[in-house]
Amino acid sequence: MIDDVLKVFRKLDSKDLRILTGIEIGMKNFEWVPLEEIRKYTKLSFDKLEFRLLRLFRSNMVVGTKTPYEGYQIYFDGYDALALNTFVKRGSVSAIGDEIGVGKESVVHEAIREPELAIADPIPVIIKFHREGRTSFKRVKRVRDHLVDREHFSWIYAARLAAKREYDIMQTLYDKVSIPKPLDHNRHAIVMAPAKGSILVKTRLLEPEWVLDEILSQIKVVYSLGIIHSDLSEYNIFVSDEGVEFIDWPQYVTVDHPHADELLERDVSNVLAHFRRKYDLGKDMGEVISQIKEDV
Structure with a gap:
């Protein structure tokens, strides 16, 4: 903890x-x-x-x-302590708050950083600590393309590489795709702006059709940039009055990946299944995929 x-x-x-x-x-x-x-x-x-x-x-x-x-x-x-020490020295984080998310491969905490102006309020941020490799090195290595050629393998390497990979793609996508702003990275941890709104799985939408269209539109934008999230679902999409934001990017693949079509279809299927199950909204899978790939 x-x-x-x-x-x-x-x-x-x-x-x-x-x-x-x-x-x-x-x-x-x-x-x-x-x-x-x-x-x-x-x-x-x-x-x-x-x-x-x-x-x-x-x-x-x-x-x-x-x-x-x-x-x-x-x-x-100990690894958390080293990352925190670096963030504190850089001024990226000044205090840590409650745990707001935990999964098999990450732990997320609220935090704050000091503002540039002393009279301003502290700035809320999020720290995501990657935990890849904590339970099974072999399983993580098997399901992560970026680890398959690595002979000497430790959880440090897995967690550190996953964090760097996620931070790098967030820097690439930010300003083009609706994602939280990446702020800093060290070792297995990322500091980022909080996602806007609430997580889709826990949100009762007043305009589900609009939200679904926003999500599919963002998937298309990401695809047009040559990227597929490849782990998208109602558990890593945030919804607000301004639109949607996607989080959790370490498993992304490029569109030339040998399983790109399969992974894109899985992302879209997860999203469509959620809206069909919760709001009785249906869209044709083939048509959605065609629209995403259109003009790309």
């Missing part, structure tokens, strides 16, 4: 953060980073290093093993 991370984060000093960074770097080459490798990076004596590692272990910042040698991995709490 982020509350536990924050309690520990406030007590971490530069040496603790350097230990966490050393383990993070070491995990590129080791499943369990040897104590000697951490010592080389931190330049701490073994006694001081082991004392601090024990404290980090008890705080769930790291996990360790004694077999076949003494080694350590950074845990999600």
Whole structure:
């Protein structure tokens, strides 16, 4: 839980953060980073290093093993702390609030950042911590095209790559597609503006036909830019009086992907099924797909 991370984060000093960074770097080459490798990076004596590692272990910042040698991995709490430290230094985040979303592969929290002018109110933002690889490295590797050629694989790599991938595509799409504004990225975390309105699955629409047309229009815009969301549903579409916004982009594919047509159809099918089920609104799947691809 982020509350536990924050309690520990406030007590971490530069040496603790350097230990966490050393383990993070070491995990590129080791499943369990040897104590000697951490010592080389931190330049701490073994006694001081082991004392601090024990404290980090008890705080769930790291996990360790004694077999076949003494080694350590950074845990999600420790990785969260490193990302938060960077965001705070950059001024991207000044305080974190409640958890507002949790799934198999991410945790989302409310936060604020300080305004540029001291007299202005704090600016609300969202922090999304990616959690890819937390439950099953093999499953994540199997279903993520961008991981299939990676031999040495850790949850750090999966979560970090997913966050970078999502942040990069959000930067590309923002100003062209209705998505929250991406603000900052570090490691496995993204800071972004809050999505406008409420999530579709929990919203009772007064004008469902208008909203459905807005969603299909945005899918067409995304497709015209050579992109398919590939994980779109009522769970990652926000609705407001201004229109709709799509979130959760790490699984996007390009239109030249070998399964592009299948993934586009799945996105559209998910959307149409929701409106048919909840509002008895029907549209022909073939016609919708043709309209999306028209003039592209």
